[in-house]
Amino acid sequence: MKSCDKVPEPVEKISRTKKKKQALELQQLGEKLVSISLSQLEGLNLSEELRQAIEDAKHIKSHEARRRQMQYIGSLMRSEDVELIRSALDSIFLQSYEQTRRFKQLEQWRDELLSGDLDRLDLLIKEHPQLNRQQLKQLIRNAEKEARLQQPPKSSRKLFRCLRETVQKKF
Helix, strand or coil: CCCCCCCCCCCCCCCHHHHHHHHHHHHHHHHHHHHCCHHHHHCCCCCHHHHHHHHHHHHCCCHHHHHHHHHHHHHHHCCCCHHHHHHHHHHHHHHHHHHHHHHHHHHHHHHHHHCCCHHHHHHHHHHCCCCCHHHHHHHHHHHHHHHHCCCCCHHHHHHHHHHHHHHHHHC
């Protein structure tokens, strides 16, 4: 066989189904990009054209127009570093999840304190020595009084704020 008689390597042909699946995955990733805030979007390294298309999609109300815009975003995503975008989005959503989890934890602690769980108070003071035990007890008493008199939960909100400010300093 001569050197000029090289046999071309077979090119893997991608099926239409696989192409459609890839396009749909990019559109779904684009949906996630549209769902985040503009400030979070600024932190991502996206092309200006894709960034503008995402901002435009945020303002589109018509179902059909939004669907077409998402297809356009999916086509623009082909020229982007998709794995980098996925990891950045995972980080954003994980951070949001952690904030929600912390918020719910604080609500649970407040509710336990308001139900008279003194063990929770001791645990909180042990974990966060900067908490003022007297102030917490006063807020708990005031919140119980407000609940009995069916007044707005002003002290309950103050208790939550106090817990949040103390715990946020730790994180």
